[in-house]
Amino acid sequence: MAYANFETKEIHCKILVCGPPGAGKTENLRSVYKRSSVRLTKDTIYFEDSRFGPFEFIPLSIGQLRDFHVKIHIFTTPEHSLYPTFNMVLLRGIDGVVFIADSRLSSLQENVDSWLQVRDMLTMEGYNFSALPRVIQYNKRDHEEALSIESLRQELNPTGLHDIEAVATKHIGTLETIHKITGLILDEFGK
Numbered sequence: 001m002a003y004a005n006f007e008t009k010e011i012h013c014k015i016l017v018c019g020p021p022g023a024g025k026t027e028n029l030r031s032v033y034k035r036s037s038v039r040l041t042k043d044t045i046y047f048e049d050s051r052f053g054p055f056e057f058i059p060l061s062i063g064q065l066r067d068f069h070v071k072i073h074i075f076t077t078p079e080h081s082l083y084p085t086f087n088m089v090l091l092r093g094i095d096g097v098v099f100i101a102d103s104r105l106s107s108l109q110e111n112v113d114s115w116l117q118v119r120d121m122l123t124m125e126g127y128n129f130s131a132l133p134r135v136i137q138y139n140k141r142d143h144e145e146a147l148s149i150e151s152l153r154q155e156l157n158p159t160g161l162h163d164i165e166a167v168a169t170k171h172i173g174t175l176e177t178i179h180k181i182t183g184l185i186l187d188e189f190g191k
């Protein structure tokens with residue numbers, strides 16, 4: 001749950017970035033980190049070895065909401081993690097979910113399966129999935145094999161969630177995705 005610290009004037013949100021293997025989760029984090037101006041770590045984070053640990057994580061400052069600083073914690077975890085208990089801990093207190101879909105025709109089934117897995121996993125963790133802020137990103141729009149947005153929407157987004165096109169390798173749509181999910185989380189928080 002997003003929370004406000006009235007002493008430090010900060011709002012913290014936790015965002016899960018998920019999607020099938022190879023869809024571009026790490027590439028998204030790398031791009032968001034590169035494009036964001038306000039960083040919360042002293043040292044540069046390197047994503048060169050995506051297998052450096054059981055999860056990848058970046059903390060960012062995203063801006064102001066009234067007189068509060070909004071800080072977001074974005075993380076992604078490998079689909080078939082060897083650390084189930086660890087994953088369970090990571091999945092606590094999520095405020096919003098970004099699903100990175102691979103736009104290629106050959107990945108369609110994997111996208112569908114992965115999205116269902118995310119829903120089941122979070123439901124098992126006690127979330128009301130349909131009430132959780134969610135954004136779908138159609139990545140790899142530059143790929144010659146990319147399906148039309150209409151087809152992807154039909155398969156992955158029949159209920160009309162917020163969605164966005166991206167080419168993570170060219171930094172297109174990456175930070176916009178994070179802004180979108182953060183906006184949805186803050187709307188909820190405001191209620």
Ligand SMILES: Nc1nc2c(ncn2[C@@H]2O[C@H](COP(=O)(O)OP(=O)(O)OP(=O)(O)O)[C@@H](O)[C@H]2O)c(=O)[nH]1
Pocket residue numbers: 019020021022023024025026027028050078079139140141142143166167168169170
């Ligand atoms: N053409 C193209 N390639 C992309 C794009 N985004 C990511 N890739 C490439 O797709 C491959 C997989 O990207 P990753 O970011 O490692 O995917 P991932 O979702 O982190 O994969 P796992 O960690 O294995 O689950 C890499 O070679 C990326 O450079 C894109 O928008 N367009």
Ligand SMILES: [Mg+2]
Pocket residue numbers: 025026027050
């Ligand atoms: Mg990765």
